[in-house]
Structures are given as structure tokens and as C-alpha cells.
Amino acid sequence: MLSRRRKTVTGKLIVERPPAIKPSKARRIIRRFHLLINKRRIICNKIGIKLLEGDESTNSERISEKLRLNDTQSFYDEGWNAQNPSSEYEAQMLKIQRLDDDIQLFRILGYIMSEIHQRGGLQNYQLASSMGQDRNRGGDSSKILMNWFKTIRTPGHQYRALEIGSLSAENAISTSGVFDPVIRIDLNSSDPAKIKRQDFMKRPLPPSDAEKFDLISCSLVLNFVPTPQLRGAMLHRFQHFLRLDVEKTYIFLVLPLPCVSNSRYMSKTLLCDIMEYLGYKQSHAHESSKIIYMLFQRSFGQKVHEEQVVREFSKKVLIRDKANMNNFSIVL
Template sequence: MLSKRKTTIRGKHVGKKIPRIKPSRARKIIRRFHLLINKRRVICRKLDLAISDNDEATCSATILEAVNSGNLQKFYEEGWKEIRPSNDLEAKMLSVQNITDKSTLTRILGYIMCEIHEHGGLKNYQMASTIGQDGGRGGDSSKLLVKWLRELPTLPSDFRALEIGSLSARNYISTSGVFDQVVRIDLNSNDAANIQSQDFMQRPIPNDDSERFDVISCSLVLNFVPSPLERGAMLKRLLAFLRRDVTTTYVFIVLPLPCIVHSRYMSESLFCEIMAYLGYTRTQYYEAKKIAYFLFEKTMNAPDTYQRDSQLVRDTSKFTKKLLIHDKPGLNNFSVLL
């Protein structure tokens, strides 16, 4: 008879071994992957290639077809076979926006694609992202969201949530029982059955309230959007996905704390002003050691922008231009522009 014992005689666990990555290593993997995706996007734009970040198979096929038809295969293969790390190609990749030569762009593209598909770029990113939400590390930001929502006077029975940048179908937002429905999307889903591979900026605008949501969770996503204007566009687009047949809806935003407290062009108060300009009221805010958590409320009767009366006049240039708030060594350049 087979033993059902879960440990050996010496007490060692015999279950499936769960991979472990130090938090610093996981952050490094995630930052690297997003860098590769962003630089690939820039190169493909320069080469007039229409690609989708959320479909790696189609993206690879599109790139290979273009490389072969454009007589650029030699340069692509050179980049693919380059010894890693290549100081030359790493430097060129970081300044790729200033490069116009097609052969150089194609070499960098081959270098990037090889890392994503042959050197564990995508696989390591998915593993690091999932482990980053390990409850044992306090990485599931949706716990705080659910806690705040449970403090509300009432919750509707058909409470619906959209989770942008979802990493697990077993996180707190999905298992708390607060929501009647949770729709999960991520650029590169690691769970095709439960998380849809989709870029939020490409998600079709809802036709009616049956396709909209009470809550949108956007945890550690905005900071990976490539440019300040694109971040602003994402914040503006959230409005189209919030229900209009209920009195109040919510947006939960999580950012690395340095984006708020160590930026030359951003602060917690300015970020809240930008959201207020879009019609939101901040109802909750919490700073952890490395993370900033915001909960914003949107009410049906709130204006989509500030009312310009004598008491609510605002200098809107702070929302459309980078304005220096802090200036000292070691600060980052995170900002959001409308």
C-alpha cells in the first residue's frame, strides 16, 4: 500500500518544491523584462512593424516575416547569437530612440528577442511576478483593497472588478468573496485559463454598464507604462470602464514609493490633484516601506474636471507640463502628464 505521508522519516516535506526568488532579484527580473518590451516596441515602431505585446507567438512571427522579407535576416541573427551581456548592444539598446540605421536596429531586435525567448526572459518574468505576490511576503496588494472596500457601509451584490496586471487567479481580490465577478488581464498571462493576455490600452471600450466595473485595480502597472503622456492616457481611459448605473465606483492604484516620494516631477499631492482633475476623490492612502497604495472614489455627480469657480481655480499647466518639484541628486524622473 502506498504511503500518504507528506514528509519523510526525517521530517522533510515531499510535496512539490516551490521556487524561491529574493525580492530584490524578482524586482530586477521584472524591470529587465519591461525594459526589453519597451525597447522592442520602439524598434518595431521605427521599422514600421505592427506588433502586439500581449501575443508573443504572433509578435515573433510578425518580426521574423519582416526580417526575412526585408533582407535583414543576417543582422537579426547576429544580434540573436551575440555573446551576453554585450556591452555594445546593451548601450545601443538604451539609446535606441536615437538610432535610425535599420541594420543596427535589427541587430538590437535580435538581441532582445533571443533574451525573451531563449534566455528565460519571459519565463523568468512570469515566475518572478507570481512569486512577488506570495502571501508569505505580503506581496498581494489586493488584501489592502479588499480591507478598504469592506469598510464601506454597503457593497452591492453584483460588485464587479477589473484587475489590470493580474498575476494570479488565487490572490485576495479573487478569493475574498467580495466580488461577484473579477475580470483579469495582463500583457503576458501566465494562466491562460483565468487571466486574459491583453493590453488595457487595446481593450475595447464597453458598450454599456453590463461590461463596466465597480472597481478597477491597477497594481504596479502605471510605473511600467513607457512615457508620462501614455501614463496620463491610461488614467483618463479608466473612466470609460467604470459603471454609470451605480452611485460610486473606485480605482485602486499601487505605485513604487520612489515614484511618489523620490521623483523630481511627482509627489503624492500632485498625483492626487491629477486624479481630482479627472473627477476622483482620494479616500484612502497608505505608504509601506517601498510601496504607495491609493484608493480613489468616483461619484456619479462629480465633475470629470475641476469646476473653475473662484474657489477651485487650478493651474492646469502642472498636469500638461513637467514641473520641477524637487531637485537633488539621486531622484528619479517619474511623472504623469495629461
């Protein structure tokens, strides 16, 4: 029987390569997937479905059970079978926070789930994520971090790293030899053997310094956290994962540049002030046309007084207001 595996004329097997995705398209796919996941979370909170982050199998089972108990399968199916994209469903999805009609909520939930599971939303996201981190395409943000570490690392010290939102086990952090171990987590891991499927906010606190880290890398994650309060909680939680038995530990934070350059409620200065209150001093920063990269070193100096936190960091404060600005903010 002839083999169906493709070979060259010399008899060597042809290695199938994944399709290439342009960086601009990869960014659109990633943004779209996070939008769908965020809107699904809001709908499920409204109709009483508890989702598990990164566990699509369980989420599908829980949604199916809810449909059976509420006898709402027909409404869900209307959304599942709707034309995609649908201008009507897209408009309603964007305003989902103000929608309280359960029947329509189930329709939009079906519309979202169809794109995630039937129209390749999850698979496209995983492919776009891995392509975006491809070292050969300049997508690895940790290359900038490693350039900085060349000047600040202590020779002979073996650093430990936690990478939140990891997309590749072959990026500069993992291959530099500086960090051992590198613990990688992501809500929707495309490589569960090397990247653990986990929500950082639910990761158990390490009981000792032996399980803590010299570096936490949080690259293009904070901007996808759904609320300003949860973003603040995430920044605050970092301290519990950093070692106390060494003099210097670090936070590597990567954000879309508009989060600090084109927001009504956030600026680079304000972000640095928030981080300083939490105990970190900025040591390095770099801006590209679309991304800002920041490295913060943990400082054990005196913090800002609590009244300053209440005044400046515990609520959104309008810094500037122009047309086409975004509302990104962080609240402690």
C-alpha cells in the same frame, strides 16, 4: 515498465513545486523584462514592425518576415548570438531612442529577442510575477485594498472588479467573496485560462452598466506605461469602465514609492490633483518602504477649470531637481 513519476516510500506522488525566488530578485526580473519589451517596441516602431501586445508567437513571426524581406537576418543573428550581458549592447539599448542605424537596430533587436525567448526572459518573468503575488510571501497588494473595503463596503452589495496587470487568480480580490465577477487581464498572462491576455488600452468599451465595474485595480502597471501622455490616457480611460448606476465606484492605484517621492515631475499631491480633476477623491493611502497604495473614490462634483488643466496637467512641470531623482510624470 517502471513509472518515472517520483514517489515517496509510501507510494504517494511527489508534487513538483516551482523554484522559489526571493522578492528582491523577482522585482529585478520583472523590471528587466519590462525594459526589454519597451526597448523592443521602440526598435520595431523605427523599422516598421507592428507588434501585438502579449502575443509573442505573432511578434516572432512578424520579425522573421521583416528580416526575410530586408535581408537583415545576419545582423539580427549577430545580436542573437552575442554574449549576454554585453556592455556594448546594453549601452546601445539604453540609448535606443537616439539610434537610427538600421543595421545596429536589427542587431540590438536580436540581442533582446534572444534574452526573451532563448535565455528564459519570458518564463522567468512569468514565474517572478506569480511568486511576487504569492499570499504566503506577503506579495499580494490587494490585501491592503480588502482591509480598507471592510470599512467602506455596503453589506449585501455584490461588487464587480476589473484587475489590470493581474498576476494571480488566488489573490485577496479574487478570494474575498466581495467581488463577483473579477475580470483579470494582463499583457503577458501566465495563466490564460483565468487571466485574459489583453491590453487595457485596447479593451472594448463596455456598452452598458451591466458590463462595467465598481472597482478597477491597477497595481504596478502605470509605472511601466512607456510615456507620460499614455499614462494620462490610461487614467482618463478608467471612467468609461466604472458603473454609473451606483453611488460609489473606486480606483485602486499602486505605484513604486519613488514615482511620487523621488521624481522631478511628480508628487503625491500632484497625483491626487490630477485624479481629482478626473473626478476622483482619495479615500485611503498607505506607504511602505518601497510602494505607495492609494484608493480613489469617484466623485461627481464639479471639475477643475480647463485653464488649470492646461497650466498644471498638460505638460511636465519641474517640481524639484536633485541628483539621482527619476523623471516619472503623468500628462493629460
